[in-house]
Amino acid sequence: MKASDFSYENPNSLNAALALLANQDGDVQLLAGGQSLMPMMNFRLAAPDTLVDLNGVKELQFIQETETSIEIGAMTRYVQLEQSPLVTQHIPLFAKALPHIAHSAIRNRGTIGGSAALADPAAEMPALLIALGATLNLQSLTGQRSVLADDFFLGLYETTLADGEIIESISIPKLASTDRTGFYELARRHGDYAMAGVAVVDRVVGDLASLRVVFFAISDRPVRDQKMEDLLQRPSANDEQQHLKEAIGQLEFHGDLNADAATKQHLAGVVLNRALKEMET
Numbered sequence: 001m002k003a004s005d006f007s008y009e010n011p012n013s014l015n016a017a018l019a020l021l022a023n024q025d026g027d028v029q030l031l032a033g034g035q036s037l038m039p040m041m042n043f044r045l046a047a048p049d050t051l052v053d054l055n056g057v058k059e060l061q062f063i064q065e066t067e068t069s070i071e072i073g074a075m076t077r078y079v080q081l082e083q084s085p086l087v088t089q090h091i092p093l094f095a096k097a098l099p100h101i102a103h104s105a106i107r108n109r110g111t112i113g114g115s116a117a118l119a120d121p122a123a124e125m126p127a128l129l130i131a132l133g134a135t136l137n138l139q140s141l142t143g144q145r146s147v148l149a150d151d152f153f154l155g156l157y158e159t160t161l162a163d164g165e166i167i168e169s170i171s172i173p174k175l176a177s178t179d180r181t182g183f184y185e186l187a188r189r190h191g192d193y194a195m196a197g198v199a200v201v202d203r204v205v206g207d208l209a210s211l212r213v214v215f216f217a218i219s220d221r222p223v224r225d226q227k228m229e230d231l232l233q234r235p236s237a238n239d240e241q242q243h244l245k246e247a248i249g250q251l252e253f254h255g256d257l258n259a260d261a262a263t264k265q266h267l268a269g270v271v272l273n274r275a276l277k278e279m280e281t
Contacts, residue, residue: 003041007050014059014168017052018141022164024050030166031055032075032114035106060113060168063087069174074113074167079104081112090174093132093181093201096278097124100183103191113167116152119159119221122193122256124185126153127216130224131199132172139168146171156220179203182275185217186267188258193217195258196267200275213272218264219254232276245269 009024011017021028026049031037040046054060060075063084070090072081081087082098101107101124115125116136129136129149137146141164152160161167175181185197194217203210211233215223228247248268253261 003038004044004047006041006048008053009050010053010056012056012058014057014139014166015141017054017057018139018164018166020050020052021166022141024052026050028052030117032117033077033110034114035102035110036114036118036120054166062169065090069171072112072170072172074116074169075111076113078107078110078112082107091132091172092175093128093183093199096181096183097128097199100124100185100187100190100194100197106191112170116149116170117159117161117167119153119155119157120193121156121219121221121254122217124194124197124199124216127197127199127214127222128183129170129172130222131201131212131214132175133201133212134173135171136167137169137171138162138165140165144168150224153221158221175201175203180279182277182279184271184275184278186271193258196264196271198268198271198275200272200279202279215251215268215271217256217258218268219252223251225251228272244272248272 009020011020028050029048031051031053037046054075057075060073062073063076063086064071065086070086078098078101081094087094112125115123119126134149135146136149136152137144147160154160180202182200185194187194196218197216199214201212211229213225213228225247231243231247248265253264255261
């Protein structure tokens with residue numbers, strides 16, 4: 001099957017892209033890496049009237065360092081994140097997780113902004129952004145606003161992006177050398193979407209410890225469990241594993257083609273324990 005007819009626009013600046021997004025009639029969709037959108041169009045699961053290609057918008061392709069954060073343009077590709085010394089040094093969680101995202105051919109084209117905007121609950125990137133305390137910077141013709149990753153993902157393929165907005169960049173706080181990260185996912189085959197996965201970031205900010213535990217592929221969005229975070233920050237106790245099991249049991253699990261809800265609940269405990277062990281090594 002092939003995509004239905006559509007108009008194609010290829011802007012070379014962010015302002016031009018925003019103008020097209022604001023002024024086109026009908027269903028207008030943005031093309032970033034295209035690794036999800038193009039198959040959806042070919043299966044007629046998506047049928048935009050107009051496709052606005054962002055690949056010519058060079059101002060959305062960058063990795064920059066500030067005093068406290070790494071700023072990443074929305075059109076930055078996964079392979080560029082993998083190869084960036086800044087990312088390797090300051091966002092080590094990416095180095096652990098990126099090799100699990102699909103296959104190298106997909107990572108050559110897929111973009112960080114495209115994954116965030118799609119909000120696939122089985123994708124790694126939305127969970128990583130929440131675990132890292134990232135901020136998404138959104139741009140429209142009328143101005144810019146910033147949204148914490150915790151508040152950006154609303155449900156299955158649903159975000160806080162408003163009509164006429166584009167993800168311009170993503171700000172990720174730098175991790176210190178003393179901060180710890182853990183990542184683990186279970187998939188039928190390496191490169192497949194996960195059946196269950198988790199990203200963990202353990203930071204020390206001043207005198208305060210800050211732990212984030214974010215599951216993916218278990219519900220209709222990434223799931224951050226603050227009760228579990230509180231349990232993990234307490235001194236070890238004999239019943240810690242039982243408390244963690246109870247905390248996992250209170251999460252809402254959604255089955256899919258890979259596993260039913262009960263299986264995902266079991267796998268959530270497995271990936272969490274393995275991610276925590278990875279942090280200890």
